[in-house]
Amino acid sequence: MTANAMPVLRVRDLRVTYYTDAGRVAAVNGVSFDLAPGERLGLVGESGCGKSTLALALMRMIKPPGRIESGSAVVRTAQGEIDLLTLDEAAMRKVRLSVISYIPQGAMNALNPVLRVEQQMLDALQAHMPQMPRREMLARAEAALESVELSRDVLRRYPHELSGGMKQRVCIAIGILLSPRVIIADEPTSALDVVVQRQVMETLRRVQEQLGASLILIGHDMGLMAQVAHRVAVMYAGQFVEISPVHAMFTQPLHPYAQALIQSLPRLENRGVFHGLPGMAPSLLRLPSGCAFHPRCAYVMDACRREAPPTVSTPDGRLVQCYLYAAAKEGESAAMQERASPQPQEGMRA
């Protein structure tokens, strides 16, 4: 995706805090990014770094004790620009599913056990287009199921009569019922076995392409990211520390954390699930001063401890939040990359 196409979603300085008994958790701590039309952005990072919180904030589904503190998230639609963070509740309800939709992680439980699939799809249509005749709604539901490779008799089934993969497909079908501009899929396949994962992911990608929607794909599985995403954002302690095109991210990660992340992957085929790196994941309750990654960083400098690093955009359109690329001289930072990056691997893109 070209970075300078008019973005369909523009997020600026988004901040979300959970007010827990132990203190404030800065789960999303000043996130900014653009999402181009049709783009698939992968979002990775350790457990608890704030990925789901970011997704829920975009859906305006942050519940107490969480609160969206500040920022903007502007979606461009045919009717004009909408700032998701300033809409009132009723308007936001209309926007959910029709402009931005969310495909949940727990597909096992995301469907109401006492209603047939049909009713759950009709509910969604009815909420957004109450005047639509029932027959037309059914036709839409059928078409959506068809596009995720499910036969129409799934409509008459209850969730417990479906396999895990089928449930996840139903969730995708619901997510695309109203042709949203942006689809957020939060670890959509983590509950499925590997073979089904691939198939469902393939389906998700295909319907996203057909709709021309943009996709934010959250996950731990770097292999899946390599297969699906155009760009990958690496999140650490509530911040995006690097956003790079997928190939560059896997062959030449810039941020030391991204480097550690890529290096920790199993070598063969460079795919597999990320297992963590040395040192403790930071407590979002008491973030380290300066760069949140500094206690674990091999390149830590004095400046890193004092003040948060700036976000640097490189000439080839990558974003990285690290002093190495701001303060350090060009030559040094290149050398740093040289040392830290894993060797370029074959077969990284699908």
Next chain:
Amino acid sequence: MQLTYLIRRLAFLVFVVWSAITLLFFLPRLSPINPVRERFAELQRSTGWAPRDLERLVKVYEVKFGLNKPLHEQYLEYMGSLLRGDLGYSIMRYPRTVGDLIAQALPWTIGLLTVTTLLTFAIGTGIGALAAWPRSPQWVKGMVTPLVVLAAIPPYLLGLLLIYFVAFRAKLLPMGGAYTLGRFAEPELSMPFLLDVARHAILPALSLILSTVGFWALGMRGMGVTVQGEDYVTFAEHKGLDLSRIFYAYYVRNAILPQVTALALAFGSIVSSGILVEYLYGFPGLGSLLNAAILANDFFVIYGIGLITILAVAVSMMVVDLLYPLLDPRIRYTRA
């Protein structure tokens, strides 16, 4: 398959009823109170008439009621007459039959307790559902606790308090009875009579409702807390559904399932749950009748009311079993 299930379920019902009746048959026999002698003693107390040959009289009547035979023969005879639909004679109100006494009391009990049970279920379940709903105002969430405190007070105590304050001190409502005896010679189907009945029923109903509504609210709140956090409720919100649709079709609809089972059980126990309150208010229902029967150890009346209770429990359980798969598609008819 559904038919064989129904047949199996019916057979099970018959078995449950039979074993319960059998147990019930022998229980009052453990009591040292001889109902026939009690009956004459009672007569003696109230009329001053002293039969010269009390013991012989007792013997005669024991023969009349079949009480002289060995217990197992009595059991077989009783079962035989039950099969013929004959509940026998009441000892304490001889020569009235058990069937007659029950027929007279049953409508009162059903009227009072069906209404209160349904009301309690609806109110308690509603409050519990709202209390667990995250968007409810704080005062609604806080309603369950005082109701549970109320539920800790036994219904008859609550009844006494109500009688004292509402009926005795404030004189707002009658202190007891089912209707004003002086006004109506006997129950009739007229507006004034029905209004009078309703006025008399308010306090007993209130005692029953206040003393049990907390349990319903507590049960529903417990389920509600679980269901409200389920992914399908969250996903429904992600779909952009109206809150009312989410509340009823996604939240209440799932959380209410155990309450329905509890409702069936509550219907089964309407006779027993009303005994003390009926007695307290002199309400002419099965509870009062059972109370009198137990005091007099009137076997046959106890058996008769017991039979009704058992049937009520068994039938309502069966109805729930048959209806449950309609409420919860995950349950199939294959389970016994």
